[in-house]
Amino acid sequence: QQQVKQSPQSLIVQKGGISIINCAYENTAFDYFPWYQQFPGKGPALLIAIRPDVSEKKEGRFTISFNKSAKQFSLHIMDSQPGDSATYFCAASMGYIPTFGRGTSLIVHP
Amino acid sequence: DVKVTQSSRYLVKRTGEKVFLECVQDMDHENMFWYRQDPGLGLRLIYFSYDVKMKEKGDIPEGYSVSREKKERFSLILESASTNQTSMYLCASSLLSGGILSGANVLTFGAGSRLTVL
Numbered sequence: 001q002q003q004v005k006q007s008p009q010s011l012i013v014q015k016g017g018i019s020i021i022n023c024a025y026e027n028t029a030f031d032y033f034p035w036y037q038q039f040p041g042k043g044p045a046l047l048i049a050i051r052p053d054v055s056e057k058k059e060g061r062f063t064i065s066f067n068k069s070a071k072q073f074s075l076h077i078m079d080s081q082p083g084d085s086a087t088y089f090c091a092a093s094m095g096y097i098p099t100f101g102r103g104t105s106l107i108v109h110p
Numbered sequence: 111d112v113k114v115t116q117s118s119r120y121l122v123k124r125t126g127e128k129v130f131l132e133c134v135q136d137m138d139h140e141n142m143f144w145y146r147q148d149p150g151l152g153l154r155l156i157y158f159s160y161d162v163k164m165k166e167k168g169d170i171p172e173g174y175s176v177s178r179e180k181k182e183r184f185s186l187i188l189e190s191a192s193t194n195q196t197s198m199y200l201c202a203s204s205l206l207s208g209g210i211l212s213g214a215n216v217l218t219f220g221a222g223s224r225l226t227v228l
Contacts (some may be wrong), residue, residue, distance in 0.1 A: 009150065096204055096205075098217065100153040102152035103150075
């Protein structure tokens, strides 16, 4: 059973547009929701994270929106740039072991 | 500034061979993980370890074993490689505890080891 469902699997956006990636989770005991960014040839790296006691967290062009009642959270990338082209993974954790979504391949066209 | 090092970036092995994937971290982290990454399937946890000589099965441990003899080193072993184990393998580490502000719960990944089994 997939505990964290991520969509879409792939996303193509024009430069300057908004990229939106969505995740939904099942287990209400999850208490930490990070997003990881992976460039080709590299391992994933933490991009931004949120805890369920807040509904939004913003860091530069990246924003997490969190809806606890719907058990959903999403990553918004404003003013998307070609350098944002990467694979993005959402995750949810309870304790120190995260459960990852299946990833979204984002391509930002110049 | 490399913090999690995977010794082999690319390996090609034959079916039935024994394969060792090595991972070393220099952050004094207690937790270490081995994930497998396949297109469309995301990151799947194979094994993790929270202390020296301790190991726990993840979601897909079949066909794999691990060894952690020193805190900084975590090895993934394929006793008899098969073609369906062709994949990207990612090692990661994290603090065991200390709360969010300490960086606990944040995984630091290596660059990955791409294994091809012929």
